[in-house]
Amino acid sequence: MRTRLSVLDQSPVGEGFSHADALSSSVDLARLAEELGFARFWVAEHHGSPGFAGTAPEILAAVLLARTERITVGTGGVLLPRYTPGKVAEVFGVLASLYPGRVDMGLGRAGGPAEDYPERVLLLRRMLGMGGEGLGLPGVAPAVPPRMWLLGAGLGSAHLAGRLGTDFAFAHFLNPGPATAALTAYRESVVPDGGGPAPGAGVLAVRAVTAESEAEAEALAQSILLWRSRKDLGDDLPLPTPRAARNHRWTALEAERAAVRGRSLVWGTPDQVHARLVRLAEEHGVEEIMVNTLTCDPEDRLRSYRLLAEHAAAVPVEAAAGV
Template identity: 75%
Template sequence: MTPQLSVLDQSPVGEGFTHADALRSSVDLAQAAEEWGFVRYWVAEHHGSPGFASTAPEIMAAVLLTRTTRLTVGTGGVLLPLYPPAKVAEVFGVLASLYPGRVDLGLGRAGGPAEDYPDRVRVLRRMLRADEPGLAGAPAVPPRMWLLGGGLTSARLAGELRTGFAFAHFLNPGAAATALSIFRREPGGAGKPVEQGESGGDVDSRSVLAVRVVAAPTEAEAEALAQSVLLWRSRKDLGRDLPLPTPDTARNHRWTTLEAERAAVRGGSLIWGSPEQVHGRLVRIAAEHGVGEIMVNTLTCDPADRFRSYRLLAEQTAAPTPPLSEVPSEASSEAPPEAAASTYLPP
């Protein structure tokens, strides 16, 4: 089964580009993604980062809703510890009233003290429900609420509260299966499966995997872009938050030992290659995790490379899908972390 594809957009800022360039590129990409058949488009929230321009996802979501007609638009996600739940409810109540059925409210627990995060989520959920006294003028069709997580805590809470659950595979791929299992074991986490997966298990319509992907016409081009992402990520892990480097910068960079070690760790969570290779990997990952939707996160220095990556993947997804038995397995198609340095780093 070919999973549906969505977009997680962090509005990446590359060398030689400005934050304004990144934001305008996100608007253009959302419009293109709708035409290419992506079903959902989420904008992230980051603060104080030279590499990401997405500081106000609620504003970006409002703009994208005005520039598209069918696409479901949302946040991936609002950092709830930073805001009073009532304010978030009011903002997304307005969006959902203006664009009923097209608004997702994705919530993250980062950004501040998270001890009361579950209570904040409960309050916000109650305020947005039209059948309960909470928000004056609650929308008739409330936004669909999703909890985001890279571990197990939000998975358990999402299952308990019957929200959707989006797991950040690109941050912690090894915990994805466990987190989704916890989510589905909770009373509200089972959801209604949309269909039977090819592996024989149910495909869960209430969970998605967010996967970091780089596709290019050839494997060599994709590897050059992947090397750029890994240099950026390794620097960020070591406290140097910079714009995304160009492939030439990454190619000519003299990697330190610590950078190489971080790239080796991060290499296993980055899926890159030709459109056929990437599509096959996504089909396999979706089947193994029982999800019917993959949220694709692509970072490149040049917005044109990012557009091309999403377009190639959409075109490949529209093509006939081979039987799952012909798709390379995760073990055979993904370099293990210890091999990532030799794959991505110069001698």
């Protein structure tokens, strides 16, 4: 089976660009993703970050649903500990009522105390009338509920998603080590909840960037790694230009962090990146890869997704499976 590709968009802010530029680029990217045949498009939630503009994914998702026609749009994800389940249910009830069958509700447990996260998830499901747990709250539960996804970078959310019978997405780009164990635990414990589409085998979210030549892809990758190493060391900045990364004098600590982060970053020409993504899908037993691409210049990001999608579409299924 051909590996499906989707988009995880963090609305990255590059040097010389504003947060408004980044949000506008997210709209452009969603429309391009639909044109290119990506399966779904998710937007993330970050706060107080010079490098990310997406602070309100549910609002951005509403805009993207209005600006597209077919692609599934969702959140990757709403940080549930920050909000009351009632408010989240109302927001997604409206979205799912306006765009039935096109809304993914991805939930994360970061953003605050998470001891009661499982209880919050259960309450949210009941309010939306999901999982066969009643008809939901009047005026909140839509006729076609959103598809619920739990997001994680460890085993906790994988086990919870399995117990609840929801879908699960693993953040390989944050913490690749436990990916196999988490996805296996999810698949071994998952039971369809009866309140929506049967959950799949899970999704792997991978950070990747491509360009027409290896040299160009290397330059874009070094920009990402410089940004990420700085962030790890407490210096949260916009993404640097490839030129700035090339001229940067790396400290020993930055180089160490870049080496670590480089293990979870895929870069190269479109054929190289696609081949690696297909291998990752096979290694982790998933049929869908959610691609997360960060660049300083929004045009480089649009080009990267276009090149990847065009190459994937041109590869015969038999060739992709034999990578």
